Amino acid sequence: MSGNMGGAGTKAHPCDVREGGHGAGLDPEKRSQILAGARQVFFDRGFDAASMGDIARAAGVSKGTLYVYFENKEDLFADLVSVECEETAERMFVLDLGEEDVETALVELGYSFIHAILRPSSIALLRTVIAISAKFPEIGRRFFEAGPCEGVSRLSAFLAAKVEKGVLEIEDVEQAASQFLTLCKDGVTIPVLVGSPTALDPAAVEKSVRGAVRVFLRAYAPRTGS
Structure with a gap:
C-alpha cells in the first residue's frame, strides 16, 4: 500500500530540524552586489585569507556599508x-x-x-x-x-x-x-x-x-x- 509522508511512528529526518530564514538586508540589489564580491574573494583566496576589506573592494562598496549588511x-x-x-x-x-x-x-x-x-x-x-x-x-x-x-x-x-x-x-x-x-x-x-x-x-x-x-x-x- 502507499505509505505515509512522515506520519506518526516514523523517525524524524535530519532535515526536519530547520530554523527560520535570515534577513535579506536593507537593499536586495546592494546585498547581491556584496555577495558577488564575496564570492569572488572567498573562492579565489579561501575563507581564512579573505578579509572584509578585500570583499568591500571587490564589491565596490565601503567597509562601513559592508558592516551594515553583515556583522562579520x-x-x-x-x-x-x-x-x-x-x-x-x-x-x-x-x-x-x-x-x-x-x-x-x-x-x-x-x-x-x-x-x-x-x-x-x-x-x-x-x-x-x-x-x-x-x-x-x-x-x-x-x-x-x-x-x-x-x-x-x-x-x-x-x-x-x-x-x-x-x-x-x-x-x-x-x-x-x-x-x-x-x-x-x-x-x-x-x-x-x-x-x-x-x-x-x-x-x-x-x-x-x-x-x-x-x-x-x-x-x-x-x-x-x-
Missing part, C-alpha cells in the same frame, strides 16, 4: 553559502510532478545532480564549509539546510506525488529521497573532493546514475501479489 566575515560567508545552495537547487531540482515516466525523471535528475555538485565552485564551497564548520557550526547548519535538505525536500514532493498515484510504494519519502541522492553520488564525489582530477568521467557518472535508479525502483516499486 563569518556572517557574510554563511549568507553566501545559503545563496549558493539555493541557486543550485533552483537550477537542479526542476521536477514535473505530473511526469508519468518516473525512471526518466530520476535519470535526468541524477545527471543534473552530479554535474551540479561536481562543479569546481561547488567543490570549493563544500571543502571550505567542511574546513570551518567545526569552528563555525552555524555555517555548517546553513549549508546543510540550504543544500542537502533543500534537495531532499524538492525530490520528496515528486516522490509523494508518485506515491499518491500508486506508482511508487514508499513509507518515508524524505528518507527515500535522501537514499536516492546518496546512491547517485556514491563513488564519484569523494575522489573529486579529496583532490582527484575534476574532469567528469561520463562512464562513471552514467554507471552511478543508472545504478542508483535501478536500485531505487526495485526497492520502491509497488508490490504485486498477496
